[in-house]
Amino acid sequence: MADNIYFRTSINGFNKADVLQYIKGLIDKNAELASEIEALKKELDEQKQLAEENAQNAPEVLPDENDIEKLSEQKLGRVMYDARRFSDLIVKEATDRADFIFANATDSSDNLAEQVNALKKEAESFSSDFSSALAEITKKLSSLGNSLSDFRNEVEEQKKNFEEKIKNND
Secondary structure (H helix, E strand, C coil), X not given: CCCCCCCCXXXXXXXXXXXXXXXXXXXXXXXXXXXXXXXXXXXXXXXHHHHHHHHHHCCCCCCCHHHHHHHHHHHHHHHHHHHHHXXXXXXXXXXXXXXXXXXXXXXXHHHHHHHHHHHHHHHHHHHHHHHHHHHHHHHHHHHHHHHHHHHHHHHHHHHHHHHHHHHHHC
């Protein structure tokens, strides 16, 4: 199972497929530990049987049956304790990772909201500046149009005066 667990986010929390895959990994690990416990129980039974056979072959040294059971229980207890510790560690890692992802998602959404607001203000400012510049250009074009009309009228006037002078000189 991977040491670094990563749950992708989705609309309503974490990606369901990631979480289910992680839980399946936990279930597989639990099954693996259960089979290991069974193997240890079988080994314990074999050791008990060997101890009984040895006790029959060597009657002068008879180990106390209570001692064998205590040792077996201690060994089994250590395996159960290790399995429990491992499962607690996995749950803690998953919780820490989920908290980290949630904190990052919250920070990211806050940063995005700030960026959107800044872009909105910039767009409003640009729109205002553009409208002002367009109004100024329109005003100047109107003024230029009036100036050109005045200039045309003046040229026409001078043309008429010039034509009259030419007629008068003939």
